[in-house]
Amino acid sequence: MTLSCFELGERMLTVVEAREALADLVRHALPVEPVPLAALHGRVLAEPVVSAIDVPQNTNAAMDGIALAWPVAGEVPSVWPVAGEVLAGRQRDTPLAAGACVRITTGAPLPPGADTVIMREQLVEVGDAVRVEHPERVRHGQHVRQAGEDLARGETALAAGTRLGAAELGLLASLGVAGAFVHRRPRVAVFSTGDEVTAPGEALPPAGIYDANRYTLAGLLTEQGVEVLDLGILPDAHDALVVALREAADRADLVVSSGGVSVGHADFTRAALEEVGRLAFWRIAIRPGRPLACGQLGARQVPFLGLPGNPVAVMVTFLQFVVPLLDRLQGRAYRPAPLTAVTDETLKSRQGRTDFLRGIYHAGPDGRLHVRSTGAQGSGILSSMVAANCLIELTDDREGAVPGEAVSIHPLHRLS
Numbered sequence: 001m002t003l004s005c006f007e008l009g010e011r012m013l014t015v016v017e018a019r020e021a022l023a024d025l026v027r028h029a030l031p032v033e034p035v036p037l038a039a040l041h042g043r044v045l046a047e048p049v050v051s052a053i054d055v056p057q058n059t060n061a062a063m064d065g066i067a068l069a070w071p072v073a074g075e076v077p078s079v080w081p082v083a084g085e086v087l088a089g090r091q092r093d094t095p096l097a098a099g100a101c102v103r104i105t106t107g108a109p110l111p112p113g114a115d116t117v118i119m120r121e122q123l124v125e126v127g128d129a130v131r132v133e134h135p136e137r138v139r140h141g142q143h144v145r146q147a148g149e150d151l152a153r154g155e156t157a158l159a160a161g162t163r164l165g166a167a168e169l170g171l172l173a174s175l176g177v178a179g180a181f182v183h184r185r186p187r188v189a190v191f192s193t194g195d196e197v198t199a200p201g202e203a204l205p206p207a208g209i210y211d212a213n214r215y216t217l218a219g220l221l222t223e224q225g226v227e228v229l230d231l232g233i234l235p236d237a238h239d240a241l242v243v244a245l246r247e248a249a250d251r252a253d254l255v256v257s258s259g260g261v262s263v264g265h266a267d268f269t270r271a272a273l274e275e276v277g278r279l280a281f282w283r284i285a286i287r288p289g290r291p292l293a294c295g296q297l298g299a300r301q302v303p304f305l306g307l308p309g310n311p312v313a314v315m316v317t318f319l320q321f322v323v324p325l326l327d328r329l330q331g332r333a334y335r336p337a338p339l340t341a342v343t344d345e346t347l348k349s350r351q352g353r354t355d356f357l358r359g360i361y362h363a364g365p366d367g368r369l370h371v372r373s374t375g376a377q378g379s380g381i382l383s384s385m386v387a388a389n390c391l392i393e394l395t396d397d398r399e400g401a402v403p404g405e406a407v408s409i410h411p412l413h414r415l416s
């Protein structure tokens with residue numbers, strides 16, 4: 001096996017180098033399965049969806065009113081005899097006689113010959129006819145939705161690799177698609193390590209700390225549409241650890257842990273991981289999140305990522321390194337979508353290292369996005385993460401930023 005992942009040694013890696021090397025851990029996307037429309041939310045398309053119909057199917061009225069063939073030249077009549085009625089769900093095949101109109105409701109197909117719709121509010125009833133109040137305001141072709149204007153038959157509606165959200169589900173349904181081929185949902189095992197780490201609900205020992213990371217990770221994974229296998233807090237007992245890791249390697253597509261990865265960290269976790277798989281310990285030029293372990297576990301060579309223990313480092317390294325692996329497992333490209341904002345304050349970072357600061361961005365009166373940090377940036381301080389709506393990325397080529405300078409921000413997808 002020529003995994004660059006294991007050959008990078010002790011050198012400090014850039015974020016991009018680390019991400020590229022980690023990609024080797026996932027060789028194949030997960031298998032493809034057919035899933036019914038109602039269960040597709042959050043899933044990733046394994047193949048493109050091509051429209052089998054025109055959407056809309058017919059050229060139809062966008063307003064309740066009358067449909068008629070508007071004379072392109074010559075005298076425009078203001079009174080139009082009503083020759084019939086077309087309701088939504090019905091169709092009139094008889095062509096419209098010149099100078100006549102039909103009553104029509106929104107969504108009903110235009111009869112042959114008709115090309116223009118006038119809304120009811122602009123009409124006055126005169127016996128079996130209607131009078132158009134301001135014929136000079138009518139535009140030829142107005143209030144008509146053309147067949148296929150949303151999607152034409154044979155057109156690719158959604159590309160392979162698309163994650164299906166609310167809009168995509170509506171689009172699939174509008175094509176009459178009752179199900180699609182998607183990648184199996186990734187199954188990700190998570191566990192916490194560390195003697196001090198205590199489960200919420202238990203009494204906190206004098207030197208203890210409550211287990212924040214497993215819940216943060218489960219939340220982040222759920223947001224990514226992943227099935228979470230919670231392995232709990234693994235004990236510092238070699239044999240129990242090996243059993244838990246073997247089980248994870250059997251059942252999961254990816255194993256993610258937190259804690260116990262810093263340089264010289266001599267603990268049971270590392271020994272057990274090395275017994276179950278092949279591991280590399282890295283230092284990455286990123287803050288927070290410098291130490292990281294990676295490798296493969298068990299006979300199935302399940303990718304493993306050991307994130308650092310500090311809670312904010314967990315969130316930042318998840319977004320930088322776990323999300324791209326989840327994308328690969330689901331056959332899609334990693335697509336970070338940073339925005340540009342003007343910093344309102346001095347931001348500190350160091351050249352040669354990518355810094356992620358917790359920030360708050362907002363639209364300024366100048367029409368541009370502005371950002372400031374949420375304050376204390378220690379990598380254990382979760383309250384400044386809770387206050388943040390973005391991460392500010394200061395890449396390794398820059399030394400901080402001064403007020404007025406443009407910086408990259410990554411909006412955080414927060415429930416609100």
Ligand SMILES: Nc1nc2c(c(=O)[nH]1)N[C@H]1C(S)=C(S)[C@@H](COP(=O)(O)OP(=O)(O)OC[C@H]3O[C@@H](n4cnc5c(N)ncnc54)[C@H](O)[C@@H]3O)O[C@H]1N2
Pocket residue numbers: 192193194196197209210211212213214258259260261262263265288289290291307308309310311313379380
């Ligand atoms: N000599 C060095 N020491 C450290 C380095 C280094 O490069 N050289 N890096 C520092 C950085 S940066 C980080 S980040 C941490 C990462 O260390 P570990 O991954 O080994 O993590 P731990 O030591 O286990 O924990 C760090 C910190 O986080 C707390 N923690 C751990 N797990 C949880 C959890 N599930 N929920 C909440 N908090 C957790 C733990 O109590 C520690 O306070 O190493 C530095 N040291």
Ligand code: MOO
Pocket residue numbers: 286287288289290291308310313379380
């Ligand atoms: O990389 Mo460690 O991230 O922050 O404290």
